[in-house]
Amino acid sequence: MAELTTIGEILSGQGAAVWGVCPFPPREALIPCRGLERLPKESKRVVIAAFPYRTPEQTGRNISRYAVVPDYHRVLREKLSAAGEKLSACFGGTFVPFVDSSPIPEVACAVQAGLGVKGKNGLLITKDYGSYVFLGELVTDRELPCTPPSQGGCLECGRCLAACPGQAISAGGKIDEGHCLSFITQKKGELFPWEEELIRQGGLLWGCDRCQEVCPHNLRAGYTSIPEFTKDLIPRVEREDIRPLCKERAFGFRGPKVLERNWEILFGGEKKDGG
Ligand code: B12
Ligand code: SF4
Ligand code: SF4
Structure with missing residues (x-):
């Protein structure tokens, strides 16, 4: 058409x-x-x-x-x-x-x-x-022709369920948002000890990729060639970069305090131990 x-x-x-x-x-x-x-x-x-x-x-x-x-x-x-x-x-x-x-x-x-x-x-x-x-x-508002829906689902290997740190994925494929580590890293305020422990297990200041990293469909996933996504990559955020980066990166929408809290949970102990 x-x-x-x-x-x-x-x-x-x-x-x-x-x-x-x-x-x-x-x-x-x-x-x-x-x-x-x-x-x-x-x-x-x-x-x-x-x-x-x-x-x-x-x-x-x-x-x-x-x-x-x-x-x-x-x-x-x-x-x-x-x-x-x-x-x-x-x-x-x-x-x-x-x-x-x-x-x-x-x-x-x-x-x-x-x-x-x-x-x-x-x-x-x-x-x-x-x-x-x-x-x-x-x-x-235009009545354009539609494309046909996809048939079937994923390989249903269950690896994402097994790897999920928060056990947030149900057998039927529903996500329990409150137990998803991605959600917990963006939650404002003080966290419960079990939530802090999940952040330590995940090891990331922001987000979670476990259910994607173990998925067989991602083994040979191609790299992006979109010019905006191939430059200005910032894989590591240091404590002093949090405030300036929050103004421009996707993790900034909850404000810098959330990331500063996560930083303390992940790396605060290391600093204190080291004097
Ligand atoms: C809220 C949200 C989250 C929450 C909750 C996630 C969840 N799955 O519930 C949190 C913060 C945990 C989260 C985390 C992540 N997210 Co998120 N998230 C969203 C967001 C904003 C809304 C999702 C939602 O609530 N959907 C509603 C639910 C209930 O949808 P549903 O189960 O399909 O049910 C609906 C349909 O059945 C529909 N329906 C019923 N009848 C009919 C009939 C017709 C004809 C149609 C069309 C529909 C329809 O109605 C139902 C209710 O709305 C979407 C963006 C968006 N606007 O969709 C991104 C989105 C899903 N997230 C995204 C990403 C990247 C992530 C993370 C990977 C980020 C990270 N690395 O940390 C993680 C992954 C977690 C996971 N496994 O899901 C991407 C996913 C891209 C992809 N490949 O699928 C999205 C699409 C954002 C984007 N624009 O790219 N996310
Ligand atoms: S993003 Fe992490 S915590 Fe959330 S469903 Fe996937 S593996 Fe589980
Ligand atoms: S790891 Fe991928 S293929 Fe396996 S059940 Fe989860 S989404 Fe499906």
Whole structure:
């Protein structure tokens, strides 16, 4: 279909590895957030795309993989805004960009649009880049043709369940947010001792990648070639870098105190022991 060819050209021109179109989800499936106000009045379709972010292994990394690259919210928003302008010029109507802080359940829509399958770890797994992709979308009031949904699921090997430090993944593939280490590293305020212990076990100041690192679908996941994600990589955050970096990197949205607390949990003891 001519419309899909045009959409593909525009999105791949912005670095999307895979993309698709699905119906706008039922209202009850939308995630409550401020983004609801930005949705087009007559939302009909979600044009969704996956952007690879895997980079070669870096020594001394103390933050999760997605946080090593420049803030993906900013990078994808720029790319999707540019794509939205072109799509609007081609098809008329509005194309509103969203990334992460979005009312759209992104993994479910990506599966619905045929970008890949949903793993037991809750994440979208693509053929060439595994789960190391960011998702972003344009919500439109145009009734564009849809792409076929993906069939099947992941290999169901259970490695993510076994490796999860917080035992946050259920056999049915639901994530218990409160026990997910990624969530705990971004929680504000004082933590329970068991939460602090999980941070020590994870060894990262921000995020958690265990359920992705053990996944067989990620063994041969390709590296990103998106120019914005191949430069200005910061794999290690030192104590004195936390405040300046919080102004520009993806881990800054909870404020510097959360990272400073995590730093104390992970490395504070070392300093005291060393005098
Ligand atoms: C909240 C959130 C978290 C929370 C909770 C995670 C969770 N799985 O519950 C925390 C902080 C723990 C987290 C952690 C991480 N996250 Co997160 N997170 C999100 C966020 C903002 C919302 C997820 C959510 O609550 N979805 C709602 C749930 C309930 O969706 P659901 O189970 O699919 O159910 C819905 C569907 O069934 C739908 N539905 C029902 N009927 C129908 C019908 C139709 C037609 C359709 C289309 C849908 C539909 O309705 C249901 C309710 O909404 C998304 C971005 C987004 N807007 O989606 C990123 C997102 C899922 N996270 C992402 C990432 C990268 C991570 C981490 C890897 C980061 C890290 N390294 O630390 C970890 C991984 C943890 C894990 N295994 O999930 C990426 C995942 C990319 C991918 N490959 O899948 C996303 C997509 C952000 C992005 N834009 O790239 N995350
Ligand atoms: S991100 Fe870490 S804690 Fe969260 S589900 Fe995956 S392995 Fe478990
Ligand atoms: S580790 Fe195994 S069960 Fe978990 S998402 Fe990957 S293939 Fe599926």
